Amino acid sequence: MPRSLKILLLALVLAFVGPAWAEYPDKPVTLVVPYPPGGMGSTFGTMVSEALSPTLGQRMVVEYKPGANGALGAGMVAKAPADGYTLLMAVNSTMTINPSLYAKLPFDPLKDFAPVSMVYTSSNVLVVNSNSPVKSVKDLIALAKARPGKIFYGSAGNGSTPHLSGEMFRQLAGVPVVHVPYKGSGPAVVDLLGGQLDFMFVDTAVLPQVHGGRLRALAVTGKKRLGALPDIPTMEEEGVKGFYVDTWYSLAAPAGTPPEAIEKLNAAVAAMIAQPAVRARMKDIGVDPPEDTSAKYMNTIVRRDTARWKKFIAGTDIKLD
Secondary structure, eight states: OOOOHHHHHHHHHHHHHTTGGGOOOOOOEEEEEEEEEEEHHHHHHHHHHHHHHHTTTTEEEEEEEGGGGGEEEEEEHHHHHHSSSSSEEHHIIIIIIIHHHSSOSSTTTSSEEEEEEEEEEEEEEEEETTTTOOOOOHHHHHHHHHSSTEEEEEETTTTTTHHHHHHHHHHHHHHEEEEEESSSHHHHHHHHHHHHHSEEEGGGGGGHHHHHHHHEEEOOOOOSSSSTTTTTTTTTTTTTTTOEEEEEEEEEETTTOOOOHHHHHHHHHHHHOOHHHHHHHHHHHTTTSSOOOHHHHHHHHHHHHHEEEEHHTOOOOBOOO
16 A cells, blocks of 8 residues: 555545544533433433533433442443443432441442532431421331331332431431331322321432322431421431431443543533522522532532441441342
8 A cells, every 4th residue: 555545545544543532522422310210310311411411512311220328320431441431320328328238239339430510419308207296316216216117118128218317317216107118109109199108318309299298207317407408407406316318410421431521511411400490490490409419529428428427337237148
């Protein structure tokens, strides 16, 4: 082959390969939500895909991959090509709680993922049926102690943050309550409304029932009150000292994803959170913007919470196969 032709072919190859990252993304990006459609997973997927697609200049496609408390979808993303085109809706239960609950996971949260950005934070809400005589956390504690083993609470499933909230309540308040796990929070809320359960810790997807008067919110589980429920105290404010369970939702990519892609995604998230319409939407669904959107901050939070939950779960008999 003539040398001039070789040079021409090499120039053509570089023309296609060289600028690729400068133009990221040049095709749709897939966001994997490791939970079934409905609830906060769908809310997150819809908000992020609608807000980031225009900024990125490419469509963000939401794909639901439920199973094993989020581990199935997370494992799939961990093994995806590290090119910035497959992202995970990474929540604290998947990234920092599962490692202490499962004997074996199909991924290592610290080694197999590159943090992109925190998107928002929230907490669980302690709720009872509006017909319940329980009007406060103190009332609930008194009732549970008066009826040991006969007060039932539901959760979204074993190992979920609502379950761990209930376990923390049992330990710190010294209440002999009974856990009833469900496959998702929806069926559990139905039974709470129907009188089959006495209380629940649940995510803020129940705000419509709270605002509509069907459920009564007693407290939130975070360190501070939620912007959407400013009149509802924290568990610590209600006297349960040391009680703190937050939830956070973030974006993560497979480890090894090029820094250029991480930086562009991170900037897109920061721009999204700065939009007044997005902040208003966050308040509507009961979540708050993160303190920091940097990938470094997210990495710090993942490591901090992994250590915290490992210590707490070691003091329980909760284990998942």
